[in-house]
Amino acid sequence: xxxxxKSTKAARGTxxxxxxxxxxxxxNDFVAETIRKRMAKKxxxxxxxxxxxxxxxxxxxxxxxxxxxxxxxxxxLVGDLETERDANRLKEAGIDALQIVTGGICHLEAQMVWQAxxxxxxxxxxxxxIENVGNLVCPASFDLGxxxxxxxxxxxxxxxxxxxxxxxxxxxELMLVSKSDLLPYLPFSTExxxxxxxxxxxxxxxxxISSISGEGMEExxxxxxxxxxxxxxxxxxxxxx
Ligand SMILES: Nc1nc2c(ncn2[C@@H]2O[C@H](COP(=O)(O)OP(=O)(O)OP(=O)(O)O)[C@@H](O)[C@H]2O)c(=O)[nH]1
Ligand SMILES: [Mg+2]
Numbered sequence: 001x002x003x004x005x006k007s008t009k010a011a012r013g014t015x016x017x018x019x020x021x022x023x024x025x026x027x028n029d030f031v032a033e034t035i036r037k038r039m040a041k042k043x044x045x046x047x048x049x050x051x052x053x054x055x056x057x058x059x060x061x062x063x064x065x066x067x068x069x070x071x072x073x074x075x076x077l078v079g080d081l082e083t084e085r086d087a088n089r090l091k092e093a094g095i096d097a098l099q100i101v102t103g104g105i106c107h108l109e110a111q112m113v114w115q116a117x118x119x120x121x122x123x124x125x126x127x128x129x130i131e132n133v134g135n136l137v138c139p140a141s142f143d144l145g146x147x148x149x150x151x152x153x154x155x156x157x158x159x160x161x162x163x164x165x166x167x168x169x170x171x172x173e174l175m176l177v178s179k180s181d182l183l184p185y186l187p188f189s190t191e192x193x194x195x196x197x198x199x200x201x202x203x204x205x206x207x208x209i210s211s212i213s214g215e216g217m218e219e220x221x222x223x224x225x226x227x228x229x230x231x232x233x234x235x236x237x238x239x240x241x
Contacts, residue, residue: 025141025142027111028109028110028111028142028143029110029143031109031110031111031114031145032110032142032143032144032145033145034110034114034145035110035113035114035117035144035145036145036147038117038145039128039145039147040235042122042125043126043231043232043235044122044125044126044127044128044231045126045127045128045147045148045224045227045228045231046128046129046130046144046145046146046147047127047128047129047130047146047147047148047149047150047224047227048130048132048139048144048146048148048149048150049061049129049130049131049132049150049151049152050132050136050139050140050149050150050151050152050168050172051134051136051151051152051153051154051178052134052135052136052152052154052157052161053134053135054134054154055134055152055153055154055156055157055178055179056152056154056178056179056211057131057132057134057152058078058086058089058090058131059211060152060176060178060209060211060220061076061090061093061095061129061131062089062090062093062095062211063211063214063217064217064220064221064224065090065093065094065095066093067217067218067221068221068224068225069094069095071225072126072127072224072225072228073124073125073126073127074095074125074126074127074128074129075095075096075097075098075120075122075125075127075128075129076090076095076096076097076098076128076129076130076131077097077098077100077113077116077117077120077128077129077130077131078090078097078098078099078100078130078131079099079100079101079102079107079108079112079130079131079132079133080099080100080101080102080133080134081101081102081103081104081105081106081133082101082103083099083101084099084101086099086131087099096120098116098119098120100112100113100116102133105133106133106135106137106138106139107132107133107135107138107139107141107142108130108132108133108139108142108144109142109144110142110143110144110145113130113144113145126228126232127224127228130144130146132144136151136161136165136168137165137168139168140165140167140168140171141167147227147231148173148174148227149171149172149173149174150172150173150174150175150176151168151169151172151174151175151176152175152176152178153175153176153177153178153193153197154177154178154179155177155178155179155180155182155183155186155188155190156179156182156186156188158188159188159189159190159192159193159196160196161193162175162193162196162197162199162200163196163199163200166200169196169197169200169201169204170200170201172201172204173203173204173205174204174205174206174207174223175193175194175197175204175205175206175207176206176207176208176209176216176220177190177193177194177206177207177208177209178209178210178211179210179211179212180208180209180210180213180215180216181210181212181213181215190208194206205223207219207220207223
């Protein structure tokens with residue numbers, strides 16, 4: 001993932017405070033790199049799914065498991081401030097899921113993911129998905145060692161969000177415009193949201209999806225399967241050179 005220059009100041013007003021978050025992020029990035037190496041060794045594709053609260057992450061994963069659960073061995077780590085509800089929903093959908101309860105922290109950190117991985121049996125796993133805590137701000141700054149960051153942008157959120165929360169869209173490889181079944185009822189322009197997201201990040205991929213109508217699900221599932229395959233073949237190619 002392309003690194004973004006971080007501000008050295010915590011505030012932009014008249015009082016310039018040193019940004020201690022910088023040091024925290026350095027420690028985070030160190031662990032994230034260790035996760036990346038571990039996942040490369042094990043041939044596991046790691047996806048970090050982010051969005052505002054309630055944009056449809058867990059529902060999407062439930063639907064994804066229904067469609068490709070028999071084609072790829074996948075597991076999920078899911079972060080929330082409180083409750084194990086999302087992990088329980090995923091388990092009911094037949095996914096081996098583990099909840100990370102952050103106890104008030106608004107994002108997952110690489111150290112949390114590393115520790116949770118210790119509890120997961122990763123033998124034979126090909127795809128590990130992290131469902132991050134729902135918000136477009138803090139999770140944007142924390143690299144979790146993922147191969148790809150995928151951000152859901154729900155039609156119910158309003159189409160002005162990419163420009164207001166640019167870092168999340170800048171650091172994502174794919175934007176899923178979710179809840180597309182509601183488009184007929186909402187003042188939301190997919191064209192405008194895609195234009196704004198691409199203004200921030202010209203390379204961002206886009207798929208319009210609905211977990212209710214099924215729109216875009218095949219394209220999303222194929223994207224995932226293709227990335228799993230790419231990860232596995234890149235290892236084989238590296239070994240043969
Ligand atoms: N109309 C519509 N509703 C959806 C869709 N996907 C999810 N929902 C609904 O949106 C609400 C939130 O969905 P979740 O899957 O829990 O969202 P989430 O992003 O996991 O939420 P947090 O983990 O709390 O951030 C639920 O009531 C879902 O039924 C969709 O494609 N269309
Ligand atoms: Mg959820």
